[in-house]
Amino acid sequence: MAIPFVGSIVSFVVALLVGGLAIYLSARVVVDVDDYGHAVVTALLGALGWALTSWIPLIGSLVALVVWVGVINWRYPGGWVKAGIIGLGAWVAALVVLFVVNAVFGLGVGAFGVPGI
16 A cells, blocks of 8 residues: 655656756856755755745745845855856756656656756
8 A cells, every 4th residue: 555645755856856967957057066966956956945935925036036046156156157057057058958858757846946848
C-alpha cells in the first residue's frame, strides 16, 4: 500500500530540481558559477521568500519578486543587475525545460523556486 502523500513529495522534489536546474543554467551563463546544489538551495530559499511575501495586498507580487531577486543576489556574485539577469534567465530556462519535459513525458510538472512557472 502506497503512502498517500508520496505523490506530493515526488512532485515537490521534481519541481524543486527543475527550478534548481533553471537557476543553475542561468547562473552558469551569467556569473560562471558551476554548482547545481547551490542552485537548488537558492530555488528553495527563493520560493520560501516568495511564499512569505506574496500574500501582501496590492504589492505582494512586486515585493515577492524583489525578495526572490534579492535571494539570488545574496547567493551569487555580481550585484542586483546580474541577479536580475540570472532571474530572467532562470525563468526562460524553466519554461524551456518544462516544455520539453512535459511534452516528452506528459508529466505536467512545474518549477518550484522560479516565480510564475
